[in-house]
Amino acid sequence: MFKSALSLKFGVDYYPEHWPRSRWARDAELMGELGFNIVRLAEFSWSKIEPREGEYNFEWLDEAISILANKGIKAIIGTPTAAPPPWIIKKHPDILRIDHHGVRSPEGTRRNYCPNNPNYIAHTKRIVQALALHYRDNPNVIGWQIDNEFGIDPCYCENCVKAFRNWLKSKYGSLENLNSSCGFIFWSQEYEDWDEIFPPKPPLDMQNPSLCLDWHRFLSDSWIRYQQIQVDIIREIAPNHIITHNFMGLYKELNYFKLAEPLDIVSFDYYPKWSLNVDYARSAMAHDVMRSLKKKPYWIMELQSGAVKVHTAPIPKPGEIRLWTLQSIARGADGLLYFRWRSCRFGAEEYWHGILDHDGVPRRRFFEVKKVSEDLMKIAPHIEKTNVKPEIAFTLSYDNLWAFDLEVGYGGKNYYGLDSWDPSLDFYRVLYSKNLPVDFVDPSKEDLSKYKVVFVPSLMLIDEAAEKNLRSYVKKGGILIATTRTGAKDWNNVIVDAALPGVLSDLFGITVEEYTGLPDDEKVGIETNETMLSRKVAGKGRCWAEMLLPKEDAKIVAYYNMGIYVGKPAATINNYGEGLAIYIGSFPDEILYSAILDWLMERLKIEPVLPSTEGLEAVERTGSNGRVIFALNHSERMIQVPLKREYYEILSGEKVDGLLKIEGLDAKVLKPIN
Numbered sequence: 001m002f003k004s005a006l007s008l009k010f011g012v013d014y015y016p017e018h019w020p021r022s023r024w025a026r027d028a029e030l031m032g033e034l035g036f037n038i039v040r041l042a043e044f045s046w047s048k049i050e051p052r053e054g055e056y057n058f059e060w061l062d063e064a065i066s067i068l069a070n071k072g073i074k075a076i077i078g079t080p081t082a083a084p085p086p087w088i089i090k091k092h093p094d095i096l097r098i099d100h101h102g103v104r105s106p107e108g109t110r111r112n113y114c115p116n117n118p119n120y121i122a123h124t125k126r127i128v129q130a131l132a133l134h135y136r137d138n139p140n141v142i143g144w145q146i147d148n149e150f151g152i153d154p155c156y157c158e159n160c161v162k163a164f165r166n167w168l169k170s171k172y173g174s175l176e177n178l179n180s181s182c183g184f185i186f187w188s189q190e191y192e193d194w195d196e197i198f199p200p201k202p203p204l205d206m207q208n209p210s211l212c213l214d215w216h217r218f219l220s221d222s223w224i225r226y227q228q229i230q231v232d233i234i235r236e237i238a239p240n241h242i243i244t245h246n247f248m249g250l251y252k253e254l255n256y257f258k259l260a261e262p263l264d265i266v267s268f269d270y271y272p273k274w275s276l277n278v279d280y281a282r283s284a285m286a287h288d289v290m291r292s293l294k295k296k297p298y299w300i301m302e303l304q305s306g307a308v309k310v311h312t313a314p315i316p317k318p319g320e321i322r323l324w325t326l327q328s329i330a331r332g333a334d335g336l337l338y339f340r341w342r343s344c345r346f347g348a349e350e351y352w353h354g355i356l357d358h359d360g361v362p363r364r365r366f367f368e369v370k371k372v373s374e375d376l377m378k379i380a381p382h383i384e385k386t387n388v389k390p391e392i393a394f395t396l397s398y399d400n401l402w403a404f405d406l407e408v409g410y411g412g413k414n415y416y417g418l419d420s421w422d423p424s425l426d427f428y429r430v431l432y433s434k435n436l437p438v439d440f441v442d443p444s445k446e447d448l449s450k451y452k453v454v455f456v457p458s459l460m461l462i463d464e465a466a467e468k469n470l471r472s473y474v475k476k477g478g479i480l481i482a483t484t485r486t487g488a489k490d491w492n493n494v495i496v497d498a499a500l501p502g503v504l505s506d507l508f509g510i511t512v513e514e515y516t517g518l519p520d521d522e523k524v525g526i527e528t529n530e531t532m533l534s535r536k537v538a539g540k541g542r543c544w545a546e547m548l549l550p551k552e553d554a555k556i557v558a559y560y561n562m563g564i565y566v567g568k569p570a571a572t573i574n575n576y577g578e579g580l581a582i583y584i585g586s587f588p589d590e591i592l593y594s595a596i597l598d599w600l601m602e603r604l605k606i607e608p609v610l611p612s613t614e615g616l617e618a619v620e621r622t623g624s625n626g627r628v629i630f631a632l633n634h635s636e637r638m639i640q641v642p643l644k645r646e647y648y649e650i651l652s653g654e655k656v657d658g659l660l661k662i663e664g665l666d667a668k669v670l671k672p673i674n
């Protein structure tokens with residue numbers, strides 16, 4: 001049975017409350033057939049658990065847990081706070097958020113409450129405490145998912161306005177400091193009293209950028225604080241249970257590093273197919289971010305197992321559910337639950353399909369999951385105590401993503417015409433195509449020394465800790481690559497009072513002589529310097545161009561070959577301590593990134609997991625159990641990958657060498673033979 005398969009968790013999100021009790025035993029039996037050892041239960045079930053204030057009904061949930069336990073299936077319980085039941089709203093209409101027009105969020109849905117509302121917080125504490133007390137000693141409950149998919153929808157209620165003023169007070173200490181740090185002299189906005197401060201309202205390009213960023217930080221902190229209230233209660237009552245929350249990959253409105261801190265495990269709700277085709281590089285980056293939040297294996301709490309909601313995202317093709325599962329395991333997931341067991345006949349997600357259709361009859365998707373289960377049985381022993389261990393890191397700063405998106409120009413676009421993930425994603429795609437994984441690191445907090453290369457995608461805001469960290473990394477021999485706008489602002493989102501790239505000017509050995517934004521349809525030509533990168537390639541930069549002025553020792557890596565800066569330096573490299581600092585004055589295309597990466601790979605002896613092959617995603621997990629390589633073919637035709645050595649293929653039990661053939665939408669799992 002799969003349940004003995006070590007630490008790997010495999011299961012499904014199950015809503016027994018949507019189905020007659022007479023069906024539950026059949027569901028458990030079918031789940032047993034799939035080898036499931038875990039289910040997530042009870043998120044969104046507040047009205048069933050507490051139908052009236054203070055009147056609890058756990059009997060149905062106890063029975064569901066016990067029926068599942070008979071098949072060896074344990075439970076994670078979702079705290080039900082993401083959807084307040086009608087009786088709470090009737091009693092306290094003030095728990096509903098207020099938008100910037102002063103309109104309350106609608107009743108009858110989910111995620112419509114304010115995290116700073118004292119009435120909602122009181123009800124939250126009560127339900128979480130009651131649940132934790134009831135299930136702390138149940139041997140079939142192993143842990144908790146807090147709420148569901150926290151996200152930011154700004155709330156302008158009185159509680160939030162007051163809490164925001166207090167947040168500013170504790171950050172700035174005095175009004176004098178606040179006024180000068182944020183530049184409120186501009187447009188005569190200097191404050192004389194904390195009560196004069198209101199959260200910024202759209203259009204945000206007409207508001208103070210520092211206050212906008214602080215408002216965003218405050219909103220993120222509000223949800224993190226709301227999560228902490230629940231974490232504290234469960235930790236105290238059920239200290240042996242694990243606690244997680246289901247994150248949303250590249251969702252960027254919350255500071256995910258901070259949200260992950262008090263949790264045991266990060267979980268990821270992975271829906272690869274939002275459109276006709278899956279963007280696998282983007283998906284891979286989402287996985288890498290999820291794994292990086294705690295630098296340890298994570299779970300997939302919801303993996304798409306059917307069509308979702310709309311006509312643009314059709315049903316997974318045969319093989320896709322299996323590939324998405326193996327992709328998740330390959331990138332570091334140690335737990336995987338499908339969403340959902342059975343497509344629900346009613347409610348807002350009536351077309352959000354699960355493993356079973358509405359009629360509950362096992363069909364193709366069920367049997368594909370069964371095949372996955374057999375695969376995982378074989379893989380599980382080999383991946384225990386392993387993880388993905390990249391040699392390349394990208395800095396990730398949520399404050400920066402927000403600041404980047406807040407630089408709004410006329411027409412609602414930001415100055416760069418880019419999404420704030422794009423500077424990372426552009427380079428990530430090149431690494432992905434070469435089968436090189438990436439860790440994402442918080443530049444203000446994490447040790448960078450274990451990485452051969454650290455990429456700094458437009459780190460516009462730099463605090464003192466990040467400055468020291470980046471500087472010391474290079475000094476001790478690290479290689480840093482930064483793109484345009486790095487160092488342009490201070491931590492309060494104010495442009496620095498120095499030549500760019502500000503505090504890092506000496507690290508890169510340059511100043512920015514002049515810069516310009518580029519219209520959407522205008523690009524600048526950039527050509528690499530053959531003597532530096534040992535080959536000459538011509539690529540393009542988009543959206544922004546800086547004319548760089550190297551100081552004494554910095555060398556020119558690339559020049560502009562068209563546009564207003566023709567003949568001027570576009571990228572430079574500087575020796576600093578024992579390391580190298582590369583600065584790129586635009587947002588380069590993959591041709592330029594490829595040239596830089598090839599040069600680095602050769603110099604640093606960075607080896608791809610498997611050779612670059614169209615359609616192939618190859619990822620390696622390593623640990624005390626050795627190395628396991630996942631080779632996934634996302635294309636629908638057979639691919640052939642040249643191998644440099646002999647491997648044991650775990651799924652077939654055969655030896656492979658020479659050419660590895662992988663059928664369309666299929667995968668191989670390899671272990672090197674010494």
Ligand SMILES: [Zn+2]
Binds near residue numbers: 116155
């Ligand atoms: Zn509020």
